[in-house]
Each structure stands twice: as C-alpha cells, then as structure tokens.
Amino acid sequence: MKDLKQSTKQRFGGLDFTYPEHGIETEIVAHESGVNADIAGKLVSIAERSRNLKGHGLDEGLSTRMLIYAGSLIAKGVAPQAACRVALVRPITDDPDMRDALDAAVSTFF
Secondary structure, eight states, X not given: OOOOOHHHHTTSOXXXXXXXXXXXHHHHHHHHHOOOHHHHHHHHHHHHHHHTTBTTTBSXXXXXXXXXXXXXXXXXXXXXXXXXXXXXXXXXXXXXXXXHHHHHHHHHHO
C-alpha cells in the first residue's frame, strides 16, 4: 500500500473511528452473538485491555467482530476460556508473552 499525496488527501473529508463505548459495544456483542449482557460485557472488558496493548506489542486490539465470534462460540456451548483462546487470543498474535498476557486477561473475567 502506498500513502496518498497531500494534494490528493486534501480533496477528501476525514473521519476518526474508535470503538463504541463499553455499554454500546456490550449491546452489539450480545445482540449479534446471542450471549447474555453479562458475558458480552466480559468480552468487551477483555477487548479493552487488549486495546491498551496497541503499540506495546500488538498492532491492533481485539475488534468487535472478534468478540462476536467468541460470543457465538460461547452461545453454542463452547467453554468461555476455550472460545476466547481460539477466537480472540490465538488469531491476534504469535508472540508467546503477548499470548500469556491476553490469556491472563481472559482468566480475569472467565
């Protein structure tokens, strides 16, 4: 990928995107995955911790989409820690120390 020239960038409007606030993201995850609000809130809390690691070992934090995947697995009967491991932690990093940190965040909530 290549950056646009300044003269080209100036022809467009710009928007900054962030993640929804905790309560709204919890509602989204609960609605889209089928888990209850308590579990959805825990998933969002895990994601918030991962987002604090952006630039400190992670290129990106956990997305809302990834939380929905984990929630869907939980709703289908997969144990929460296993669901988080396969849908959240393993896809985002190969670094063993970062995986341990994220696994610890999961263990805090589940």
